[in-house]
Amino acid sequence: MKVGVYAVRTGTHWSWHYTVHEQTACQYWFEHYAADAGLVVFEPFVSLGQGVRVLAALRRGVEVAPPGEAAAGWLLEQLQAAAAACGLPAGPFAARWVSYASWRRASSAGLDAGTYRCLVEAYSGRSLLQEELHQCLAAQGLVLEAGREEPTWLAYLELAQLHGDVELTPGLGARSERDWRRGFRRSLRYRCKRCGSGSDRLFWSWCASCGEDCPYCEACLTMGRVRSCSLLVRGVAAGGAASLEAADGDFSAYLGPWGLSEAQTAASLEGLRYLASSRVCVDRGREVAARRFLIWAVTGAGKTEMIFPFIQYIAAQGGRVLIATPRKDVVLELQPRISRAFEEYQVVTLYGGSEERWEQGVITIATTHQLMRFYQAFDLVIIDEIDAFPYHNNPMLGFAADQVCKPDGMTILLSATPPPAVRKAVARGRLAHVRVPVRFHRHPLPLPRFIQTPSLRKMVGAQRISRSLLVLVQQSVERGAQVFIFVPNIQLVEPVVGLLRREVSVRVEGTSSQDDLRTDKVQAFRKRDIRVLVTTTILERGVTVPKSDVFILDADSGLFDDAALVQMAGRAGRSKEDPAGRVVFAAAEVTRSQKEALHQIRTMNRIARKRGFLKEDAK
Ligand SMILES: [Zn+2]
Ligand SMILES: [Zn+2]
Incomplete structure (x- = not known):
């Protein structure tokens, strides 16, 4: 994208702009x-x-120029000097004076007010690259190019920029910093404005628009190439959720309709109070320090129902809600549930290849990559499974999640196993949170049982499975449970399947991320055609099978952190009919991660008992 640099005088004061x-x-x-x-x-x-x-x-310089048309020459000097200081290859520049009189003589084509409003509305809350601008307008039935020589869409964009309805910004932000490695010379540091990636993810290549090499972001390349000279249009979102209906603390209208359990109600109520209180702070014009709220809910707590009150609260006040989840299958699973619960609002689902890419809904359910197409669009952002791929160790999507929330909005984080940094923030009181320590069926989480076995490498090498392990697996099969067997890596799946097939009489299968038949096998496991399923952490989340027992082999593997162990253990005891599933950690050693996992599970059970959430305590 090319821009013209110009200076404008309003009264006696000059300012610099680009158009x-x-x-x-x-x-x-x-x-x-x-x-x-x-x-x-x-x-x-x-x-x-x-x-x-x-x-x-230029903005670092002074803005008082000589009077009259002599200003043009003076401004030109300023620009030449600044361009030289920046090392711009363009130039030398020529200045052209445009006066009110000369402008009045030239005829100007007017822009259509209806088209303008439609464009501003379509771009509201979005962050779009040039090619996406047209797709977005076309979806609204607006085509601005046909039959015109002048690129009209640029005229509309320029007007929207001047009115403050959109921000026209380069895809990469640049900051001048002194680098000690280069003798404290100033150098530019670029950062991607969509995904937040820094110089380690930027590549430089020749650019015709710049007439020199310019950087582009490789980290978010799958969502379109963004260069330091690419136009990124950020539409300013309309005003947020309006008045506070329930600031007096009566939230029963929001909690009532959803059939929540006692523990779910308690958590949702605390979230609503936080939501209301943080909005009050904004209303009083104060800076809000913490706009994040963590719901730390055990596996099987029923977190989807818990977010319904928040959605209802924000939507009722005219706000917009985003639910971001790591996987497309979760988007597709949530869509009918949310649509049924909120019939009166438009629900939009976004994922790679989604048909509703340019729709604006009150409730948006999206995979995390889709967040890059929004900017300060939502009053409430709910992020599911913050510790799961792709957030885990991926600062890029955390950045995108922050960008999509309005400055006075709020983010709710959901997790059964928050990562260490988040747990630390909780422990130090820097992150508002609530724990949901009990499952919806009100039985405690099954505690893992530790058994000592040789390593899988030894068992596979000797072609003999440990007796103590085998006895427990056979007990599980005999009691009619579905048996999950987790191993640390793909290479171990088939050998373990082979070992087990020789020892147990029921059908044993294995699956992994590289298995084309995975969906079919999981289906057969649910239907109890397969009774023992050997797998990797690929099935640690999301797959819920009634009456399951869980065995984690080589539980001392470095590939299993405490979060993975808690998630895998969380597959057991999910149904009301069989709430006390069995969990076994089999390993040569007991590691810190195993102890930490046990500690977390115990802590949740203890809190649940103390707060009277468990069934055994009910009168
Ligand atoms: Zn360029
Ligand atoms: Zn990027």
């Missing part, structure tokens, strides 16, 4: 300031990235 459509910019300033305005436009146009760079250098 994507000069005629529209002139019209705007003269309409607002008439003969009080004067413009100096500089040619040639430069790339957007260069325009922003040179403007940053």
